[in-house]
Amino acid sequence: MLGTLAARLFQLQIVDSDRYVVLSDENRINLRLLTPPRGRILDRFGIPLADNRQDYHLVITAEQAGNIPATLDALAALIEIEEADRARVMREVRRKHSFVPVVVRDNLSWDEMARVEVAVPELPGISVEQGLTRNYPFRETAAHVIGYVAAVSEDEQTGDPLLELPDFRIGKAGIEKAQDGTLRGTAGTRQVEINAVGRVVRELARIDGDPGQDVVIGLDAAMQEFVTRRCANEPSVSSVLLDAISGEVLALVSSPAFDPALFTDGLKPAVWRQLSSDSRHPLANKAIAGIYPPGSTFKPVAALAALTAGVLTPETAITCTGQLALGNAVFHCWRKGGHGTLRLRDAIKKSCDVFFYETARRLGIDRLAAMANRLGYGAPLGIDIPGEKGGLIPTQAWKLDTTGAAWQAGETLIAGIGQGSVLATPLQIATMVARLVSGRAVVPHFLRSAGIMTEEGGAAQPDFPEIGVDLDARALVLDGMNAVVNEPGGTAYAARIAEPEFAMGGKSGTSQVRRISQYERDHGLRKIDEIPWKDRDHALFVAFAPVSTPRYVCATVVEHAGFGSEVAAPICRDVLREVQLRDPARRVPAKNTVARSLSPTVPPLDALTTDRG
Amino acid sequence: MAVLPPEFGRSKSAFVERILGLRWNVVLLLSLVAGIGVAALYSAADGNMQPWATKQMTRFAIALAPMLGAALLGLRRWFRIAYWTYIVTLVLIVAVDMRGFVGMGAQRWIDLGIIQLQPSELMSITLVLSLGRYFHSLSDENISKLRYFILPSLMTLIPTVLVLKQPDLGTAMVILMSGIVVMFIAGVRLRLFAICISVVGMCLPIVWKALRDYQKLRIYTFLDPDSDPLGAGYHILQSKIALGSGGLFGKGFLLGTQSHLSFLPEKQTDFIFTTLAEEFGLIGGFMLLALYAALIAYGFVIGLRCRSHFGRLLCLGIVTNFFLYVFINIAMVTGLIPVVGIPLPLISYGGTAMLTVMIGMGLMMSVYLDQDVRLNRVGEAHTD
Numbered sequence: 002m003l004g005t006l007a008a009r010l011f012q013l014q015i016v017d018s019d020r021y022v023v024l025s026d027e028n029r030i031n032l033r034l035l036t037p038p039r040g041r042i043l044d045r046f047g048i049p050l051a052d053n054r055q056d057y058h059l060v061i062t063a064e065q066a067g068n069i070p071a072t073l074d075a076l077a078a079l080i081e082i083e084e085a086d087r088a089r090v091m092r093e094v095r096r097k098h099s100f101v102p103v104v105v106r107d108n109l110s111w112d113e114m115a116r117v118e119v120a121v122p123e124l125p126g127i128s129v130e131q132g133l134t135r136n137y138p139f140r141e142t143a144a145h146v147i148g149y150v151a152a153v154s155e156d157e158q159t160g161d162p163l164l165e166l167p168d169f170r171i172g173k174a175g176i177e178k179a180q181d182g183t184l185r186g187t188a189g190t191r192q193v194e195i196n197a198v199g200r201v202v203r204e205l206a207r208i209d210g211d212p213g214q215d216v217v218i219g220l221d222a223a224m225q226e227f228v229t230r231r232c233a234n235e236p237s238v239s240s241v242l243l244d245a246i247s248g249e250v251l252a253l254v255s256s257p258a259f260d261p262a263l264f265t266d267g268l269k270p271a272v273w274r275q276l277s278s279d280s281r282h283p284l285a286n287k288a289i290a291g292i293y294p295p296g297s298t299f300k301p302v303a304a305l306a307a308l309t310a311g312v313l314t315p316e317t318a319i320t321c322t323g324q325l326a327l328g329n330a331v332f333h334c335w336r337k338g339g340h341g342t343l344r345l346r347d348a349i350k351k352s353c354d355v356f357f358y359e360t361a362r363r364l365g366i367d368r369l370a371a372m373a374n375r376l377g378y379g380a381p382l383g384i385d386i387p388g389e390k391g392g393l394i395p396t397q398a399w400k401l402d403t404t405g406a407a408w409q410a411g412e413t414l415i416a417g418i419g420q421g422s423v424l425a426t427p428l429q430i431a432t433m434v435a436r437l438v439s440g441r442a443v444v445p446h447f448l449r450s451a452g453i454m455t456e457e458g459g460a461a462q463p464d465f466p467e468i469g470v471d472l473d474a475r476a477l478v479l480d481g482m483n484a485v486v487n488e489p490g491g492t493a494y495a496a497r498i499a500e501p502e503f504a505m506g507g508k509s510g511t512s513q514v515r516r517i518s519q520y521e522r523d524h525g526l527r528k529i530d531e532i533p534w535k536d537r538d539h540a541l542f543v544a545f546a547p548v549s550t551p552r553y554v555c556a557t558v559v560e561h562a563g564f565g566s567e568v569a570a571p572i573c574r575d576v577l578r579e580v581q582l583r584d585p586a587r588r589v590p591a592k593n594t595v596a597r598s599l600s601p602t603v604p605p606l607d608a609l610t611t612d613r614g
Numbered sequence: 615m616a617v618l619p620p621e622f623g624r625s626k627s628a629f630v631e632r633i634l635g636l637r638w639n640v641v642l643l644l645s646l647v648a649g650i651g652v653a654a655l656y657s658a659a660d661g662n663m664q665p666w667a668t669k670q671m672t673r674f675a676i677a678l679a680p681m682l683g684a685a686l687l688g689l690r691r692w693f694r695i696a697y698w699t700y701i702v703t704l705v706l707i708v709a710v711d712m713r714g715f716v717g718m719g720a721q722r723w724i725d726l727g728i729i730q731l732q733p734s735e736l737m738s739i740t741l742v743l744s745l746g747r748y749f750h751s752l753s754d755e756n757i758s759k760l761r762y763f764i765l766p767s768l769m770t771l772i773p774t775v776l777v778l779k780q781p782d783l784g785t786a787m788v789i790l791m792s793g794i795v796v797m798f799i800a801g802v803r804l805r806l807f808a809i810c811i812s813v814v815g816m817c818l819p820i821v822w823k824a825l826r827d828y829q830k831l832r833i834y835t836f837l838d839p840d841s842d843p844l845g846a847g848y849h850i851l852q853s854k855i856a857l858g859s860g861g862l863f864g865k866g867f868l869l870g871t872q873s874h875l876s877f878l879p880e881k882q883t884d885f886i887f888t889t890l891a892e893e894f895g896l897i898g899g900f901m902l903l904a905l906y907a908a909l910i911a912y913g914f915v916i917g918l919r920c921r922s923h924f925g926r927l928l929c930l931g932i933v934t935n936f937f938l939y940v941f942i943n944i945a946m947v948t949g950l951i952p953v954v955g956i957p958l959p960l961i962s963y964g965g966t967a968m969l970t971v972m973i974g975m976g977l978m979m980s981v982y983l984d985q986d987v988r989l990n991r992v993g994e995a996h997t998d
Contacts, residue, residue: 009948013857014896021858029871196875
């Protein structure tokens with residue numbers, strides 16, 4: 002029988018030994034991943050928009066501390082320890098293995114850290130540990146562009162063990178999401194010997210991973226900040242500032258925003274409820290995902306389409322009587338008495354609705370739609386952050402496909418003034434003007450392949466294809482937009498830039514949130530503050546500057562603000578003036594300069610014309 | 615209990631002769647095995663004499679005295695007190711059941727200050743003693759009769775059931791099997807065993823019901839240890855991993871990862887063989903088995919040479935008992951049989967086990983010393 006034992010030992014220790022050696026190593030050797038530091042996100046001048054903050058947290062290890070309440074008392078004499086934290090520590094200490102460190106406090110300031118470090122010899126079991134936390138120096142200022150990081154969710158797991166680490170954070174929105182692969186880096190590994198209860202006995206090997214790479218975007222942090230501040234006066238705004246030549250997005254604001262840092266450690270349910278139930282949609286990036294009827298800002302598209310199609314010449318005169326009858330329907334101009342006889346330039350300047358009804362009628366919807374598509378409407382532009390919407394440019398085929406009904410001629414008229422089914426994002430409106438001034442199919446984008454801009458110059462100009470629209474036609478439309486702002490009688494004359502060298506051209510727009518009823522037509526429009534906020538019209542303005550050699554384009558949509566020229570135009574004016582002062586497309590600003598006028602002046606309301614655009 | 619040998623008063627030279635006549639090579643073998651045990655405990659404590667190795671060494675040294683006492687007491691006296699030792703042990707077992715305290719979830723100990731006495735382990739010796747006396751006194755024609763089989767059966771089954779209730783499945787098994795072996799050697803007919811086995815077979819469902827949940831679980835997991843590697847099968851699997859990863863030469867003294875990183879359960883008691891075989895490999899395991907085999911062989915030789923029926927039964931019973939401990943323990947840690955909780959003689963940390971083994975070895979030597987002493991039915995010696 003002892004022979005049986007000997008045979009059994011032989012079987013275990015010789016025959017099956019290899020298998021058990023592997024099992025034994027699996028038992029004792031644990032592969033731990035080292036989280037790579039996440040790459041930074043930098044603006045065009047190298048200012049960090051997202052980086053990693055050294056985070057000091059205080060941990061207590063029960064087996065070394067001995068008397069935990071006494072240690073906590075000693076600690077409380079040095080730094081503030083809340084009663085709730087104290088209770089939590091006592092609870093966790095009881096529940097966990099005595100060698101597992103329990104976090105006493107997060108986010109220690111440098112001061113607190115130093116005070117504790119000095120006293121550590123008298124505080125057994127207390128140690129200060131370092132970690133990296135995602136940090137957003139501009140807080141909500143660039144939240145919609147940068148996005149945020151958060152814990153990896155179930156459906157984002159790819160089998161990469163790095164994603165399973167409890168402290169790993171993945172990009173959930175904006176650049177953080179779009180460039181996650183670049184920012185993430187690769188995990189390092191640490192082989193440690195552990196015992197049966199998981200305590201690390203010693204480190205066997207260590208392979209450092211690759212830290213995530215920095216991502217440079219074309220945004221100008223100072224302009225972003227300026228635009229954010231300028232928009233803060235209104236409840237719900239989105240504004241886009243483009244370099245019309247390179248297509249770089251210099252600023253993109255959706256206001257109100259949120260603090261991206263809230264997501265890093267998990268959003269608290271109350272904050273989430275507050276953010277998601279806010280009717281101003283702080284979580285949505287309205288600049289790329291908000292779709293609005295472009296209203297009169299669409300008129301340059303109709304003009305360009307008509308000039309290109311030859312249904313209109315610069316000299317074609319159309320008489321506006323305040324309304325246009327088509328069949329048994331009547332289409333009204335915003336100006337009750339009408340504009341009289343107009344040519345294209347004045348029609349743009351005064352934003353005459355009847356002129357563009359007639360233009361659209363002559364064009365037909367499909368030719369109008371084709372030009373709109375060439376200028377960037379109707380489909381997502383493909384900007385390099387997630388969540389972009391494509392808006393809508395209707396065609397006869399589209400209507401038949403979606404509703405089964407035939408296209409009505411009246412719908413063409415409405416589309417001619419950017420109403421009806423026409424929908425666009427603020428980014429598309431800005432892009433339309435960028436294409437208009439450059440003549441090329443500019444695609445707005447964030448990523449700067451050339452890296453940080455240096456004194457020697459910026460990136461090579463992206464070579465966008467020509468849109469194939471005649472220069473004379475473009476020049477005429479741009480001149481009309483110049484008149485809108487810079488000629489008395491233009492709808493945004495009040496919002497002109499005083500310095501001639503910075504003068505902008507633009508187009509105002511008002512998009513109806515609800516139809517104007519016959520009653521209102523008959524009895525005069527209600528005053529704006531008599532209408533509930535949610536029912537008020539959206540105010541739009543799109544502008545380019547300088548007028549002579551356009552480089553910058555700004556589109557602003559102020560939700561439920563009334564008339565475009567009253568509210569949206571001054572924002573565009575201030576932004577374009579500021580951007581020309583800084584000139585981030587061509588110049589590297591002196592170190593540490595921020596936008597020159599951080600408190601933009603808002604002219605008193607009564608100084609504005611009450612013209613509707 | 616008289617420690618002085620009976621010859622002491624009569625002749626000093628006879629006593630010296632008796633001591634010199636001891637099988638000192640058996641004592642040497644015992645010391646070797648115990649030395650290995652101390653080394654294993656030293657390793658199990660991560661290279662520390664505390665808390666186990668020093669104490670175990672002391673116990674071995676102290677236990678040498680009762681061993682010598684048992685050896686020198688003389689077979690005749692053992693014959694006389696055989697039943698008494700059995701009764702005293704039985705009373706102690708009952709006492710343990712009554713007022714023993716809970717240790718490792720099982721009521722097994724009486725705290726005597728120096729050691730925590732586990733009378734169930736002593737029972738395996740005293741049962742052999744009293745069965746030896748019983749069958750010694752039985753005439754050859756009566757052995758095969760059923761009614762003379764009833765008393766020894768009861769003597770075996772009563773402590774078995776009591777120990778099983780403690781609950782200590784391993785020790786109960788050893789007691790039962792020791793009893794059966796002594797009866798078998800005494801010449802009880804196989805027919806009676808057949809009846810017995812069928813009775814036991816009929817009792818199995820009842821026993822199964824009496825088993826604690828953890829005991830049932832151990833049997834389940836024995837049948838399929840890999841099914842639940844982190845649950846109840848953990849001990850067996852980790853033990854097999856330790857042994858298997860030791861290989862031919864082992865991982866080296868103090869270098870066993872499985873035991874030092876606490877993957878091994880009960881590494882200082884029931885699973886100490888695993889610690890040894892992980893660090894010293896197949897060669898170390900074989901050497902220890904060889905030492906045990908030598909001790910057992912000595913026991914058989916002594917037993918077979920003994921002229922008195924009592925001495926022969928006693929010696930063979932004790933050797934069988936010793937063998938059962940070794941076999942069950944090693945078979946358990948190598949995954950051959952379910953985990954039952956049986957110490958490895960002389961190596962596992964524990965006082966009673968050490969004492970029991972040493973007294974048993976003393977009795978074995980006593981048989982050797984008095985191998986030529988003849989005992990009549992009532993135990994009176996008459997030398998040729």
